[in-house]
Amino acid sequence: MNKLNGLLAAVCALPLAVATAPSRAQDFPTKPIKLVVPFPAGGPTDTSARLVAQGLAARIGQAVIIENQAGAGGIIGDRQVANAAPDGYTLLVIAVANMFGVAPLLYKLDFDPMKAYAPVATTVVDRQILVGAPSLPVNTVQELVAYAKANPGKLNYGAATGIGPHFITEMFKLKTGTNIVHVPYRGSGPIIGDVISGQVQLTMSGKSVLLPFVQAGKVKPLAVTSAERWPELPNVPSLYEVGYLDFPYDTIAGIVAPAGTPPAVIAKLNAAINDGLNAPEIRAGIAKLGIEPKIGTPQEFAALIKEEGPRWGEIVRKTGVKAE
Numbered sequence: 102m103n104k105l106n107g108l109l110a111a112v113c114a115l116p117l118a119v120a121t122a123p124s125r126a127q128d129f130p131t132k133p134i135k136l137v138v139p140f141p142a143g144g145p146t147d148t149s150a151r152l153v154a155q156g157l158a159a160r161i162g163q164a165v166i167i168e169n170q171a172g173a174g175g176i177i178g179d180r181q182v183a184n185a186a187p188d189g190y191t192l193l194v195i196a197v198a199n200m201f202g203v204a205p206l207l208y209k210l211d212f213d214p215m216k217a218y219a220p221v222a223t224t225v226v227d228r229q230i231l232v233g234a235p236s237l238p239v240n241t242v243q244e245l246v247a248y249a250k251a252n253p254g255k256l257n258y259g260a261a262t263g264i265g266p267h268f269i270t271e272m273f274k275l276k277t278g279t280n281i282v283h284v285p286y287r288g289s290g291p292i293i294g295d296v297i298s299g300q301v302q303l304t305m306s307g308k309s310v311l312l313p314f315v316q317a318g319k320v321k322p323l324a325v326t327s328a329e330r331w332p333e334l335p336n337v338p339s340l341y342e343v344g345y346l347d348f349p350y351d352t353i354a355g356i357v358a359p360a361g362t363p364p365a366v367i368a369k370l371n372a373a374i375n376d377g378l379n380a381p382e383i384r385a386g387i388a389k390l391g392i393e394p395k396i397g398t399p400q401e402f403a404a405l406i407k408e409e410g411p412r413w414g415e416i417v418r419k420t421g422v423k424a425e
Contacts, residue, residue, distance in 0.1 A: 129189055129366050133164040136356070137193045139178025141171045141288055145309040145390070149225045149354060150194045152386045156377020157370070175199065176208055183217035187361035189370060192221065197353045198265050201406045202413020207263045207424050215410075218357035220402035221367050222374040223395040225387060227307040227352040228327045229266055231273075231340070232320040236299040242324040242343060245303075249279035257282040258303035259292035263424055266305035268413070269326055269340075269350050271420040276345050296320055307352060309390040326350040333391075353395060353409070355402055371399055 136154050140146045147169060154165040170178030178193065179200065185191035200214050231242065239245045249256050260267040262285045274281055284301055286292045289310050295301040297319050304311075305326070312333060315322045322337045328349035330339060340346040356374065358367060377383050378394040387394055397405075 129363075129369060130161055130163045132190065133166050134158075134161070134189070135166050135168050135191050137178045137182050137191065138167055138169050139171065139175035139193070139195075140169065142167075142169045143290065144288055145227055145307045145392070146194060146196070146354065148309065148390060149227070149387065149392060152383055152390075153194075153224050153356070153374060153377065155386075156380055156383040157373050159380075160373040160376050161370070173208070176204065176210065179204070179214070180210075180212060182357070182359060183212040183214075185359045187219075187359040187363075189358060189362050189366035191359065192370070193218070193357050194224075195355055195357055196265065197223075197355060197406060197409045198350075198413040199263070200357075201410035203263055203265075203268065203417055206414055206417040207422065217360055219360050219362050219367055220399045220406060221356045221358050222371045222399065223353060223355040223397045223402050223405065224374065224378065225354050225392045226395045227309050227354070227390075227392045228325060228331065229269065229305055229307060229350060229352060230311050230315070230325045230331075230334075230337075231270070231303065231305045231323045232296065232311055232315060233323055234296050234299045234302050235319065235321065237302050237321060239323075240321060242338065242340065242345065245323055246277045246279060246345070249277070249281055253280040254282060256302045257284050258305070259284045259286050259295060259301040260304060261286050261288055263422065265350065265352055268416050268420055268422060269346070270303075270305050271422060272347075272416060273340060273345055275419065276347070293320075307392070309392050312391045348412075353405065355395075367399055 136150060138147050138150045151167055154167055158165040170181055182191055182193035205214060239248050258270055258281055260270060289306045292304045293314060296304050314320045322334055324338055324340045325331055326340055326349060328341060341349040375396045378396050384394060
């Protein structure tokens with residue numbers, strides 16, 4: 102049995118384990134819970150995590166403390182939780198594609214994500230959009246491809262190395278046969294300023310980050326990466342729709358715990374997170390970010406990991422991206 106199937110099988114055993122260990126779930130939690138966000142404060146991952154933590158704390162009866170552990174593409178925070186006590190008091194926010202598909206191939210990890218974590222709950226979905234600087238002499242993605250082909254190596258794009266938008270842009274380049282230079286950044290905040298000023302011509306990031314700048318006319322929307330067009334931008338096509346991606350892409354975030362966390366504790370956390378995501382005040386906060394809640398069971402989360410991990414591993418191989 103391979104690692105992915107092993108993870109799925111272990112999570113699918115949750116109902117039996119919950120039935121045999123009710124006391125642990127009843128006692129948990131007796132102290133605050135730490136939720137590690139492996140990226141800087143203020144970004145889309147951090148902002149949505151704080152809303153999830155708010156909903157969880159209100160339903161679990163204890164404070165949920167956000168701890169930002171940025172660095173090494175998120176690996177510092179990831180490692181911290183992988184080595185934490187498996188008691189439910191230390192949790193980690195992850196992007197499914199990055200953690201289970203990209204990181205194991207891109208970085209020399211001293212832990213195996215498939216063995217180190219237990220899925221707790223999916224949380225939110227953030228759509229991605231490709232935008233251009235106001236000074237970029239194109240207004241559509243088709244014009245972008247034509248311009249890039251006529252000017253190989255003259256365009257560039259900003260992206261943090263080794264995350265979804267970086268790989269999607271590299272796949273876009275492969276699919277269209279264009280030469281667009283990658284300019285590495287640590288996070289999305291500085292990139293946006295540089296795109297607005299024209300120091301960088303292109304970037305791709307989440308709806309939660311870029312939509313306000315698009316609506317304010319500070320950047321040019323060129324294409325989205327979802328299966329369908331966005332209601333807010335009905336005239337902006339999907340890269341999948343125009344044939345520049347082989348499959349749609351959305352960033353799916355979730356929460357994991359250290360492997361070995363009691364299944365009864367995982368089930369209790371999952372129920373509280375889902376209940377919080379259903380709360381009107383949390384949904385309103387998530388909607389303001391332009392993202393969507395994603396509710397599911399630990400078993401469904403494990404199945405998602407099983408699907409996304411190999412797909413993103415193949416993207417790493419195709420693009421040939423290396424860690425900085």
